[in-house]
C-alpha cells in the first residue's frame with residue numbers, strides 16, 4: 001500500500017494499492033455533497049470500518065492499472081517451470097475415473113491434450129469454471145443430460161448459487177466543462193492531458209472512472225452498509241457497451257452516481273447453452289427475484305438522488321438524464337430499476353465452498369468427489385462479499401497457492417516427486 005504499512009495494510013507486496021493521482025474536481029464535489037447528506041467521511045474503506053464516503057483507492061502503480069498479470073505473472077515469466085499458453089480455450093478436463101489428469105484446449109483450430117502429473121486447477125471465473133466442469137461431465141445430472149454430456153460425477157451445486165451486485169445509475173448533465181467528457185471547449189486541455197499522461201503518468205487519463213466511493217446503510221437499522229456508491233465524473237449509460245452508449249459517455253459533460261445492493265438475497269445460476277465448448281455459458285442472474293432486493297434498490301436510488309441534490313452540486317448540476325425527473329413514485333423507480341439496472345461485474349458463488357449438498361469445493365478448494373481437481377477463483381465464494389471482488393479473489397488465490405505448496409511439501413516428504421501442474 002503506497003500510504004505505508006498500518007495495522008490493516010502491508011507494503012512491498014505484488015498487488016499495488018495507490019490513491020488517485022489526479023482526481024476530478026467533481027469527485028471532491030461528490031464527497032462534499034455526500035457529507036452534506038449526512039454520511040460520514042472514511043479515508044480507508046479497508047481499514048477499521050468500511051462505512052463512509054471517500055475517493056476510492058486503486059490497484060494502480062505509476063498511474064497505470066496494476067493487474068494481477070502485472071503483479072504476479074510478468075515478474076516470473078522466465079521461470080523454467082512455467083509455460084503460459086495464450087489464445088487458447090480449454091474445452092474440458094481430462095479424467096481417468098474420478099481423477100483429473102489434464103485438460104484439452106483449442107488453439108488455432110486444433111484440439112490439444114495436456115497432462116497434469118499432480119493436479120488441475122480451474123481458474124476460469126464464476127461464469128466459466130462451472131461451464132468447464134459441466135462440459136467435463138461434472139455437475140447437475142439434469143443439465144448434463146439435456147445437452148447429451150456423459151455424466152462423470154453428479155454434483156448438483158455446480159453453476160448454482162450465482163450472486164452479483166445489481167447496480168443502477170443516476171445520471172446528470174454537467175453545465176460546466178469539468179467532467180471527463182470531450183467537448184469543443186476542452187479540446188486543447190484534452191491534448192495537454194494526453195501529454196501529461198504520456199510524459200508523467202498524471203492527469204485525467206490516469207482515472208479509474210469510478211473515482212468516488214461510498215459504503216452506506218439504506219436505513220440506520222442496518223448493522224453494516226448494504227449499499228455501495230461509485231461516483232463517475234462522466235455521464236455513463238450501460239457502461240458504454242455499444243457504440244452509441246460509448247459516444248454518450250465520451251462526448252459532452254456529465255456525471256453519474258452508481259448505487260448497488262451490496263448484500264443481495266436473489267440467487268441465479270450458470271447453465272449450458274450447448275455442449276459446444278466454444279459456446280457462451282448460459283447466465284441466468286435472476287436479479288430481484290427476492291423482494292427485499294427491490295426494496296433495497298429503491299432506497300438506494302433515493303439515497304443517490306439525495307446526494308446529487310446536495311448544494312455542492314448546485315454550480316454543476318444539469319438536467320437529470322436517468323431516471324429523469326418524471327420518475328418519482330416508488331412504482332416508477334421500480335420500473336426504472338427493472339429497465340435500466342445491470343451488473344457491476346461481481347459474479348460469484350457458482351462453485352461454492354461449503355459442507356452442504358450444494359457445495360462444490362471443500363475448504364482446500366478441491367472438488368468434492370474428485371481427485372486432483374481444484375477450483376481457485378471468485379466462484380468459490382459461498383456468499384457475495386459486501387464490496388468489490390477483485391482483491392478478495394486475489395486473496396483466495398494467495399491462500400490456495402499456500403495450500404497447494406503445503407500439500408506438495410507433504411507429498412515430497414513422503415517421497416513422491418511429481419511436479420507438473422496444469423492451470424486453466
Ligand SMILES: Cc1cc2nc3c(=O)[nH]c(=O)nc-3n(C[C@H](O)[C@H](O)[C@H](O)COP(=O)(O)OP(=O)(O)OC[C@H]3O[C@@H](n4cnc5c(N)ncnc54)[C@H](O)[C@@H]3O)c2cc1C
Pocket residue numbers: 088089090091123124125126128129132344345346347376377378379388389390391393424
Ligand atoms: C468490466 C469489469 C470491471 C470490474 N471492475 C472491478 C473493480 O473496479 N474492482 C474490483 O474489485 N473488481 C472489479 N471487477 C471484478 C473482478 O474483475 C473479478 O471479481 C475478478 O477478476 C474475478 O477473478 P477470477 O479469477 O474469478 O475471474 P477472471 O478474472 O474472470 O479470470 C478468469 C480467466 O479465465 C479465463 N478463461 C475462462 N474460461 C476459459 C477457458 N475455457 N479456457 C481458457 N481460459 C479461460 C478468462 O479469459 C479469464 O482470464 C470487474 C469486472 C469486470 C468484468
